[in-house]
Amino acid sequence: MSDNAHSSAAYDAVVIGGGVMGCSTALHLAQGGMRVALVDRGPLCREASGVNAGTLTLHMTRAALVPYAMRAWQMWIDAEKWLGMSVLATHVPGLTLAFTEAECELVELRAKARREYGAPIEVISPARAREIEPGVHPGLLKAGYCDIDGFASAYLTGRAFRHALTAAGVDVLENTPVEGIDSGDAGHVIRFDGAASRPPLQATRVVLAGGVWIENMLAWLGVQIPIKVLINQLIITERVRPVMRTVLSVANGLLSLKQFANGTVLIGGGWQGEGDRERGGVEARPQNLVGNMRLAAYALPALAEARIARIWLGLEAETADAMPIIGDVPGVPRAYVVGSAHSGYTSGPFMGRIMAQHILGQQPELPLFDPARLLGMPMPGA
């Protein structure tokens, strides 16, 4: 480390991207003794991390990520202890529903794959499923059942992290778009958009935590890795009488349904809307709204009477092999990247923790996901 990296403006680490993974990385780095700044072009957790369905489910987590998601699930449930504020994480059982023979096979297949990674998922009879969730459609043939499930109120994520980051002494720079990074032997210089009218930051280490924008961030460092953008539609009802007490999904994973304590029911499942990385989520596709609402009202008939209060879109990132990108930026010393995990909200806080453990020179609790594997790998279907 050169002398000028020790100037008063220098940080041990600057994390770019104030979503769950960036916030968790910054928090754990600061708790590990580093001087940290967290930078975001907008307010904290206002992109995917603050607008997703908040599902904390193993049914929809990729099988190989189950061990990560189980540790992260515990972190969300315990948020008040380590963030100083809860995100209303709620532990309820989760069911995946099969209404056709093909879906029965899919439920068995997906449950088995996840069991191999330690998820306590069993396949149960319709009668048993109705004991757990009396409101499910009478046409149910089979269900996957997991006790470790639940949901959080994702909109509170930024507020909870803000408490913790402030307490840990992290400098939080919101509404501060980064223009580029100049990296050299002395470390990294993070330059800002002219509109931010802010001098560059000097940092020994830089962490890229930009979700679907990681592709653009890596390009600042001359590294090319394609990241696919999913535009997920979300639907929430107004407050209604209690109609369910579990998290519901269907066999192929394309529904997530839960009722919050305030009575609202959130309908998700990754149905796609219009948008892209540049414009964000632009608008919902009506035919996908109809499909998602039909599926929700079919799975839980009592939901049909509920009125929709709001529809919005959240961006989700996916790498070429649909596994996360967590580790060293190839060819750039002391530059790191964390993100693009499937069901990234569920496992996010734990992914940030292992990223920080690696940067702090500790042994991560579970292995990282080396970004170098993705170099030159084309995006499937691109």
Add this chain to the structure above:
Amino acid sequence: MAEAPPSPIDLLVIGAGPAGARAALRAQACGLDVLLVDENSDAGGQVWRPLPPGFTRAAGARPSAEAVQGDALREELSRSGIRCLFGHKVWNVGSSLRTDLIGPKGVTSWQPRALLVATGTTERVVPFTGWTLPGVIGLAAATILLKSQNMLPGRRTLVAGSGPLLLAVASGILKAGGEVAAVLDLASRADWLQTLPSLAGRPDLLWQGVQWKALLRKARVPLLYRHGIASVEALGNGFRVHAQQVDMTGAPVAHAAPVAFEADAVAVGHGLVPGTDVTRLLRARHRYEAARGGWIAETDAQGRTSVAGLYIAGDGAGIAGAAAAGAHGELAAVACAHDLGRLTAEAHSRERDRLLAQWHKPARFGRAMAGLMALRAGAVASIAPDTVVCRCEDVTRAEIDAAARDGARDMNQLKAWTRCGMGPCQGRTCGDIAGALLAAHAGSREAVGCFTGRAPLRPVSLAEVAGDYTYADIPIPKAAPL
């Protein structure tokens, strides 16, 4: 809707009040294929509100001037042959201007070349203790009861707030045989006198105002200028309304003697907020202009927004009053006809100049009234901490202030952190007040922005959108990765 492609038309007009109905008539006269949509049972909007289905005027009852105007408009529309879909809600608009409706027969979708938004306004109430009690209603709601259903809000009603609706409602109650406990006006006599020059062009309205005041005097109704409601307390079958003297900003005057009134209904309104649901949903550029009601879409003089093919007319484009709305609607219609190639540049500029001249006088008056109804900073600043601001989600002022102290600096972050504006009204009721409260922490209304527009524009049930179907009809995409 998912199955049938949207029906193509030239122009879809949302809202059949004075602006929307006149726009539709004008656009049709220019040769456009027009569809006029309104969620009410017939045209007329709030000012020329139709009778509810099944209602008829009592034999021998003399219809008001507004009822006569409304009847004439409805008659003209039905003669015109313009396609009208009444009882239809617009629940979504796409960026191609595709407009999704829900009516008695389910969902339909239309693909207009141009979209004209004439959705008027929402009434603003600056919250006070007791404003959510049953029996405390808006001035606009009281107007609807009186005009449309011929009902009194209560036996004895207290009328409070700001703007010309105060006198209209109070005299309407008296004429309908009710009692008025008092009229509390945030404005001073001097504030009203300042609007006189704008009234010069409208002697009819000036005369109406004089008559209203004479009626109040005759009935010995106390009329208190520079007064507002401090709180409303439930009291047996009625209320005790605690009034307070305020300064020019609407803030309570310290040491002023308290005044209380008893009433069994309260009608209160602090002006009107332009309806920007559609223009925000389509991400048109907006700006904040307090004297015209708050956040409004940026437009030219003919209601063209920053989004191609999207027009807005009437009070939704900035409060200018019902009398100006008709000409404004026609201005937007001829602009649209020109933009769609149905009106030559020469014919368009002739029409535009004529309509602008016609619009000018009533707009000047309407804007003066809007100024009287503009949100007063002191009134907002004096909202008590435990008062509910967002009544859909029960969010208090203290919770909004706490979120601001935690670092929320824009309306969307405030919404996320407190649930303010997340209920079925989508922030139409609380948004303007919450914005003013947050602006006190963040610096300005411009800095805090406004809630992002979201579908559905009106709450719709899953059953309405889903329609009749079986499991096999659901187009389930391929499974997520294993």
